[in-house]
Amino acid sequence: MIEAANLNKIPDVRHGFFTREGGFSSGHYGGLNCSYSSGDAAENVARNREHIATALGVEAPHLMVAQQYHSAEVVTVTTPWSRENTPKADGLVTAIPNIALGVTTADCGPVLFADQEGGVIGAAHAGWRGALGGVTDATIAAMEGLGARRERIFAALGPTISGPVYEVGSELREEFVTAASASEQYFSPSDREGHFLFDLPAYIKQRLFDAGIASVEILGTCTYSDKNRFFSFRRTTHRNEKIYGCQLSAITLGPDSFIREA
DSSP states (O other): OBOOHHHHTSTTEEEEEOOSSSSSBOGGGTBTOOOGGGSSOHHHHHHHHHHHHHHHTSOGGGEEEOBOOSOOOEEEOSSOOOGGGOOBOSEEEEOOTTOEEEEEESSSEEEEEEETTTOOEEEEEEOHHHHHHTHHHHHHHHHHHTTOOGGGEEEEEOSOOOGGGOEEEHHHHHHHHHHOGGGGGGEEEOSSTTEEEEOHHHHHHHHHHHTTOSEEEEOOOOTTTOTTTOOOHHHHHHTTOOOOOOEEEEEEEOOSOOOOOO
């Protein structure tokens, strides 16, 4: 797993941006696939998630991952839910120790949050729709609802598709520029007419800075370019493959003394 230096400064927080390496899945899902909706065998996904929960020092049923749908919806987690009762959301927050908040991604941006003093954490799944719709702002606001203060919040953006390989159509660029003209800076012309390269990590980074939080770290790892470590929806599409897995990023509150197992 990969860790962010800023989140590591907070004693009672454990976190990890997990790669596809290791795990129990095989074939196109090879490694640590954590998506039940991928088509992978459910027992493999369950074992992969249990491995991550163990690495973070929580019980497997306490690793919470919502049904993500590219929204700005945020759920406050007060008690673990069953798989059958999983809510639909793209942001999760909690102030309860030993509950891990997770998001699955395969090019979208996983953002983990922690209030360095207030004992509140959050996780957000920020694809282009969620980022534009304000999922990171909504997650920060939900953390404030639990007693966090944005001037104490640290955030880290994990493995995400990078600008040089993320080609989009002109209609997507227009949607961003219409919402905020300054967004034009995140798009550059591609080799194909009417298409642009979109720097999603830079856009998310700016949204986080604009929110006025204390610290923002961007890990700078590209899911598309590193096939050995990361699943990538777009890479799979370019290969004309129909199935792909998802990596998982998670954060939890707990005691400072623990053994990092990943």
